[in-house]
Amino acid sequence: MNLAVYVNYQGNCEEAFRFYEQHLGAKLDPVVRRHGDMPNPSMPAEWSNKVLHARLQIGSTILMGADIPHAEPMRSAYLTLFVDAEEEAERIYSLLTEGGNVFMELQQTPFANRFAMLRDRFGTSWMLLHQP
Numbered sequence: 619m620n621l622a623v624y625v626n627y628q629g630n631c632e633e634a635f636r637f638y639e640q641h642l643g644a645k646l647d648p649v650v651r652r653h654g655d656m657p658n659p660s661m662p663a664e665w666s667n668k669v670l671h672a673r674l675q676i677g678s679t680i681l682m683g684a685d686i687p688h689a690e691p692m693r694s695a696y697l698t699l700f701v702d703a704e705e706e707a708e709r710i711y712s713l714l715t716e717g718g719n720v721f722m723e724l725q726q727t728p729f730a731n732r733f734a735m736l737r738d739r740f741g742t743s744w745m746l747l748h749q750p
Contacts, residue, residue, distance in 0.1 A: 622680035623697060625742060626689035631669040634740035635683060638674060641713050642699070644681075647673040653685070661687070691741035698745040707732035707748040714738045714746075 627634060638644045653659050654666030661668070668685035675681075681697070701707045711724040711732075717739030724734035724746065732748040 620680070622682060624682045624684075625692065625697075626684055626686040627669070627740060628687070628689045629665075629668055629685050630740050631672055631683045631685045634738075634742065635669075635672050635674050635681075637740070638676065638681075642676055642710065644674050644676040647675075689741070691737055692743040696735065696743045696745040698747060701732075701746060701748045704732050704748050707734070707746050711736070711746055714744055 625631075632650065635644070635646050639646045650669055651671040652666065653661040653668050653670045655670060659666060665685065665687065669683065671682065671684055673680060673682050676699070699710065701710060707724060711734050715736050715738070719737045721735040721737070721743075722733070724732055727733045730747050730749050732746065734746045735744070736746075737743045
């Protein structure tokens with residue numbers, strides 16, 4: 619048995635996944651399904667090129683996503699990214715907070731050398747964690 623995460627986006631799933639691919643070292647599956655690929659698409663015509671299903675691997679974790687017109691930003695759940703070095707935590711924090719919302723700034727805590735909580739500009743909530 620495996621567990622994966624599925625996130626709905628408000629029309630920017632592909633942009634988010636390509637960003638994660640470029641900056642987090644993720645691997646995006648080459649086949650991205652579009653709403654227009656469906657035999658009887660239920661989405662408006664302007665959504666035909668939006669993502670119906672995409673799959674991304676970050677480390678050993680699978681993140682899947684789709685564009686849904688009325689999707690809400692993630693609440694009460696976070697993708698938690700464990701990083702190997704404080705410098706890497708600072709680099710990723712800088713990238714993910716640009717245009718996003720910081721809930722807890724990157725800082726030392728009793729349980730981590732670096733820890734932060736944020737929502738990126740795509741609506742995905744993250745925790746960054748570097749432990750000694």
